[in-house]
């Protein structure tokens with residue numbers, strides 16, 4: 001459960017390193033950085049609505065509280081700096097709704113999540129049904145499809161990557177890649 005949202009000034013105080021404010025006004029959540037295969041531990045702090053800052057987990061055996069610039073800037077996956085007010089705000093241009101471009105069309109159109117998920121599910125099922133191999137040419141059981149690939153993203157957190165990987169494996173997808181693997 002989140003605590004009640006903290007006032008902006010309290011969040012700023014906590015983010016500036018005020019330990020008491022950080023511990024009482026914000027919720028601390030542990031995660032693992034997904035930017036690269038080092039797997040550094042990160043503590044995320046949220047105000048009830050969004051993550052307001054992050055720091056290395058001092059108890060984590062890999063990074064012992066340190067983070068490289070990428071891990072340190074992880075909350076800027078969805079933030080930009082408002083130059084006028086010199087503050088971080090959620091990127092107003094962030095795409096939050098699915099976009100669809102029909103075959104041959106020049107324009108993208110906004111569609112609902114229900115429609116997008118139904119389209120994706122239908123296409124995955126059709127492709128999998130048409131290409132699924134139970135055994136390879138030597139008669140060895142493989143239960144796979146090589147017609148679908150999955151490309152990960154360093155903007156996904158560790159938990160999201162875990163769930164996606166589990167789903168892809170369950171579907172028999174073996175072509176998985178991620179640009180940040182080591």
Ligand code: SF4
Pocket residue numbers: 033034035036037038039040063067068069070071072
């Ligand atoms: S990107 Fe940096 S912080 Fe993240 S796991 Fe790799 S080394 Fe650690």
